[in-house]
Amino acid sequence: MSVIALALVAALQTAPAATEEARIGAVLDQLNVASTAADTTAYFSLFTPDARFIGTDRTERWSMAQFRAFTEPYFAQGKGWTYTPSDRVITVADIDCRCVAWFDEQLSNASYGATRGSGVLRLVDGQWKIEQYVLSFAVPNEASKAVVAAIKATPEQPAL
Numbered sequence: 001m002s003v004i005a006l007a008l009v010a011a012l013q014t015a016p017a018a019t020e021e022a023r024i025g026a027v028l029d030q031l032n033v034a035s036t037a038a039d040t041t042a043y044f045s046l047f048t049p050d051a052r053f054i055g056t057d058r059t060e061r062w063s064m065a066q067f068r069a070f071t072e073p074y075f076a077q078g079k080g081w082t083y084t085p086s087d088r089v090i091t092v093a094d095i096d097c098r099c100v101a102w103f104d105e106q107l108s109n110a111s112y113g114a115t116r117g118s119g120v121l122r123l124v125d126g127q128w129k130i131e132q133y134v135l136s137f138a139v140p141n142e143a144s145k146a147v148v149a150a151i152k153a154t155p156e157q158p159a160l
Contacts, residue, residue: 019129021090025123027128028088029125038080044068046131047121053132056112083107083115083135099123106138114138 027046034043042149047053053067054060062070074080081125088105092098104118119133 020092020098020101024090024092024103024128025088027121027130028085028103028105028117031133032083033129035080035094035156036082038075039076040068040072040075043071043075047133048124050093051130056115056134056135081109081111083109083117085117097123100126112137 001010007069019153031046033039047064049064051064052065053062055062055127064115065157085107089103090103093100099122101121101123102119103121104116107115109115114137116136116138117133118136120131121128122131124127137147
Protein backbone atom coordinates (compact mmCIF):
# COMPACT_ATOMS: atom_id res chain seq x y z
CA MET A 1 0.00 0.00 0.00
CA SER A 2 2.82 2.44 0.81
CA VAL A 3 4.35 1.99 -2.67
CA ILE A 4 1.04 2.95 -4.25
CA ALA A 5 0.73 5.96 -1.94
CA LEU A 6 4.26 7.11 -2.81
CA ALA A 7 3.57 6.70 -6.52
CA LEU A 8 0.39 8.74 -6.19
CA VAL A 9 2.19 11.52 -4.30
CA ALA A 10 4.95 11.59 -6.92
CA ALA A 11 2.39 11.76 -9.73
CA LEU A 12 0.53 14.61 -8.07
CA GLN A 13 3.75 16.56 -7.55
CA THR A 14 4.75 16.31 -11.22
CA ALA A 15 1.27 16.80 -12.72
CA PRO A 16 1.12 20.61 -12.30
CA ALA A 17 4.56 21.03 -13.87
CA ALA A 18 3.62 18.75 -16.76
CA THR A 19 0.39 20.70 -17.24
CA GLU A 20 2.23 24.03 -17.28
CA GLU A 21 4.83 22.66 -19.69
CA ALA A 22 2.00 21.50 -21.97
CA ARG A 23 0.39 24.96 -21.83
CA ILE A 24 3.73 26.59 -22.67
CA GLY A 25 4.30 24.12 -25.50
CA ALA A 26 0.86 25.03 -26.85
CA VAL A 27 1.83 28.74 -26.87
CA LEU A 28 4.99 27.95 -28.83
CA ASP A 29 2.99 25.77 -31.24
CA GLN A 30 0.47 28.62 -31.68
CA LEU A 31 3.38 30.94 -32.48
CA ASN A 32 4.46 28.64 -35.31
CA VAL A 33 0.89 28.29 -36.62
CA ALA A 34 0.36 32.08 -36.56
CA SER A 35 3.67 32.79 -38.30
CA THR A 36 2.94 30.20 -41.00
CA ALA A 37 -0.52 31.74 -41.54
CA ALA A 38 0.94 35.27 -41.50
CA ASP A 39 -1.64 36.15 -38.82
CA THR A 40 -0.36 39.36 -37.25
CA THR A 41 -3.00 39.56 -34.52
CA ALA A 42 -2.62 35.96 -33.36
CA TYR A 43 1.18 36.11 -33.59
CA PHE A 44 1.70 39.24 -31.52
CA SER A 45 -0.97 38.31 -28.97
CA LEU A 46 1.42 35.61 -27.74
CA PHE A 47 4.06 38.15 -26.60
CA THR A 48 4.09 40.49 -23.61
CA PRO A 49 3.89 44.16 -24.65
CA ASP A 50 7.50 44.72 -23.54
CA ALA A 51 8.87 41.53 -25.10
CA ARG A 52 12.03 41.34 -27.17
CA PHE A 53 12.66 39.34 -30.33
CA ILE A 54 16.31 38.64 -31.05
CA GLY A 55 16.84 37.51 -34.62
CA THR A 56 19.68 35.85 -36.45
CA ASP A 57 21.39 39.07 -37.54
CA ARG A 58 23.56 40.87 -35.02
CA THR A 59 21.44 44.02 -35.46
CA GLU A 60 18.14 42.27 -34.69
CA ARG A 61 17.25 43.06 -31.08
CA TRP A 62 13.73 44.27 -31.54
CA SER A 63 11.06 45.66 -29.26
CA MET A 64 7.58 44.46 -30.17
CA ALA A 65 6.88 47.74 -31.99
CA GLN A 66 10.06 47.33 -34.06
CA PHE A 67 9.44 43.66 -34.73
CA ARG A 68 5.83 44.30 -35.71
CA ALA A 69 6.94 47.04 -38.13
CA PHE A 70 9.33 44.52 -39.69
CA THR A 71 6.82 41.65 -39.97
CA GLU A 72 3.62 43.48 -40.96
CA PRO A 73 4.61 44.12 -44.60
CA TYR A 74 5.36 40.40 -45.05
CA PHE A 75 2.26 39.23 -43.21
CA ALA A 76 0.07 41.72 -45.15
CA GLN A 77 1.17 39.94 -48.35
CA GLY A 78 0.41 36.55 -46.80
CA LYS A 79 4.12 35.81 -46.50
CA GLY A 80 4.73 34.15 -43.19
CA TRP A 81 7.47 31.77 -42.20
CA THR A 82 7.35 28.18 -41.11
CA TYR A 83 9.56 26.72 -38.41
CA THR A 84 8.85 23.12 -37.52
CA PRO A 85 9.96 22.03 -34.03
CA SER A 86 11.60 18.64 -33.70
CA ASP A 87 12.74 18.79 -30.10
CA ARG A 88 11.74 21.11 -27.27
CA VAL A 89 12.76 21.41 -23.63
CA ILE A 90 10.62 23.54 -21.30
CA THR A 91 11.50 24.40 -17.72
CA VAL A 92 9.16 26.13 -15.29
CA ALA A 93 11.16 28.03 -12.67
CA ASP A 94 10.98 26.44 -9.25
CA ILE A 95 9.81 29.61 -7.54
CA ASP A 96 6.66 30.13 -5.48
CA CYS A 97 4.65 31.88 -8.18
CA ARG A 98 5.49 29.27 -10.86
CA CYS A 99 5.21 32.24 -13.24
CA VAL A 100 8.47 32.14 -15.21
CA ALA A 101 9.62 29.52 -17.69
CA TRP A 102 12.31 29.12 -20.30
CA PHE A 103 12.67 26.87 -23.29
CA ASP A 104 14.90 25.82 -26.11
CA GLU A 105 13.76 24.09 -29.26
CA GLN A 106 15.32 22.69 -32.39
CA LEU A 107 13.57 23.97 -35.48
CA SER A 108 13.65 23.29 -39.19
CA ASN A 109 13.00 25.94 -41.83
CA ALA A 110 12.94 25.57 -45.63
CA SER A 111 15.25 28.57 -46.17
CA TYR A 112 17.56 28.31 -43.17
CA GLY A 113 17.58 24.59 -42.44
CA ALA A 114 18.42 23.75 -38.84
CA THR A 115 17.76 26.60 -36.42
CA ARG A 116 17.19 26.95 -32.71
CA GLY A 117 14.63 28.95 -30.81
CA SER A 118 15.02 29.79 -27.15
CA GLY A 119 13.37 32.18 -24.82
CA VAL A 120 11.53 33.10 -21.68
CA LEU A 121 7.81 33.13 -20.92
CA ARG A 122 5.95 34.79 -18.08
CA LEU A 123 2.54 33.95 -16.66
CA VAL A 124 0.38 37.06 -17.14
CA ASP A 125 -3.22 37.01 -15.89
CA GLY A 126 -3.27 33.22 -16.10
CA GLN A 127 -1.83 33.06 -19.63
CA TRP A 128 1.72 32.23 -20.66
CA LYS A 129 3.22 35.04 -22.75
CA ILE A 130 6.57 35.18 -24.50
CA GLU A 131 8.86 37.70 -22.83
CA GLN A 132 11.88 37.05 -25.04
CA TYR A 133 12.42 34.91 -28.12
CA VAL A 134 15.83 34.24 -29.63
CA LEU A 135 16.19 32.68 -33.08
CA SER A 136 19.66 31.42 -33.96
CA PHE A 137 21.33 29.28 -36.57
CA ALA A 138 22.35 25.82 -35.45
CA VAL A 139 25.88 25.75 -36.83
CA PRO A 140 27.61 22.37 -36.85
CA ASN A 141 31.00 22.57 -35.14
CA GLU A 142 32.64 21.30 -38.33
CA ALA A 143 31.37 24.39 -40.18
CA SER A 144 32.14 26.90 -37.44
CA LYS A 145 35.50 28.11 -38.83
CA ALA A 146 33.95 28.94 -42.20
CA VAL A 147 30.98 30.64 -40.53
CA VAL A 148 33.24 32.68 -38.23
CA ALA A 149 35.35 33.72 -41.23
CA ALA A 150 32.21 34.89 -43.06
CA ILE A 151 31.08 36.85 -40.00
CA LYS A 152 34.50 38.50 -39.63
CA ALA A 153 34.44 39.45 -43.32
CA THR A 154 31.08 41.20 -42.94
CA PRO A 155 31.30 44.92 -42.15
CA GLU A 156 30.11 45.87 -38.68
CA GLN A 157 26.56 47.27 -38.68
CA PRO A 158 25.11 49.52 -36.01
CA ALA A 159 22.60 47.94 -33.65
CA LEU A 160 18.95 48.90 -34.08
